[in-house]
Amino acid sequence: MVSKQANLEALLYAAGDNGLEEQNLIELLKMDEKELTVIINKLQKNLSTDPDAGIQLIHIAHSYKLTTSPQTAKIIEKYFQKDLTKNLSQSALEILSIVAYRQPITRVEIDDIRGVNSSGALQTLIWRGLIKPDGKKDAPGHPKLYVTTDYFLQYFGYQSLADLPLIEDFEDNADNEEVDLFESKGKMDKQIQEGK
Structure with missing residues (x-):
């Protein structure tokens, strides 16, 4: 049995x-x-x-x-033969942070927050499996809504979005040096940039 x-x-x-x-x-x-x-x-x-x-x-x-x-990460990377050595741009990291904290969110809303077009970096994040389209907004044109994926949670070692660091933690450090949004769980944006 x-x-x-x-x-x-x-x-x-x-x-x-x-x-x-x-x-x-x-x-x-x-x-x-x-x-x-x-x-x-x-x-x-x-x-x-x-x-x-x-x-x-x-x-x-x-x-x-x-x-x-x-x-086993290295052998899996070879298996998928993705170009994981390509760094994520600063704009892609900004967009990932915006989506993580404001989801669901449209590309236009991301553009409004950043002040520049985000479509290219957004596609990179989708390709990497960190964000995905999830429905459409009930607004003129019905734009796609974007959210983070389970892989995003898995990659950064979170069980749910509730584990993300609080925004207030970063506002308290506004006068200090730049803070890494994902450092608190031991996985940093730098790892994505290095393709790890």
Whole structure:
């Protein structure tokens, strides 16, 4: 008989990059939330303590998914053969910050905040999987609304948008040197620039 942990792994593998919400796992595995938590914790522990594990189980926004572990990043980059060595421009980093804190937001609204056209850098962020279009605004022309992705959360080590640093933290430092919006979780914009 197949164990519940094996079924959990198979489901998460089959779900791929989208992962599965807790409630769906409870229904599919026919167990309660407490039992699911026990199995998930066991699987996370097994994967995190095995130095040879190439995958990890992460929890993002009420969903669980299997992802490659950080130590396998170089081989995964080679596999996808994306030009990850290309730096994100300063404008792309500005746009990423604006979308993170103001989402959902249109390109025109981003342009208004920055005072310049953002379309090129916006496309770069979409290509990198950090932001995505998510519906249209109920306004003339029905412009696309942009939001950050689960990959954005995963990349910066956040479980939800509620983990983002508070804007007030940056306003308090207005007279000090420039502050990195994503430094608080140990993943900096510099890592994106370096293609890490």
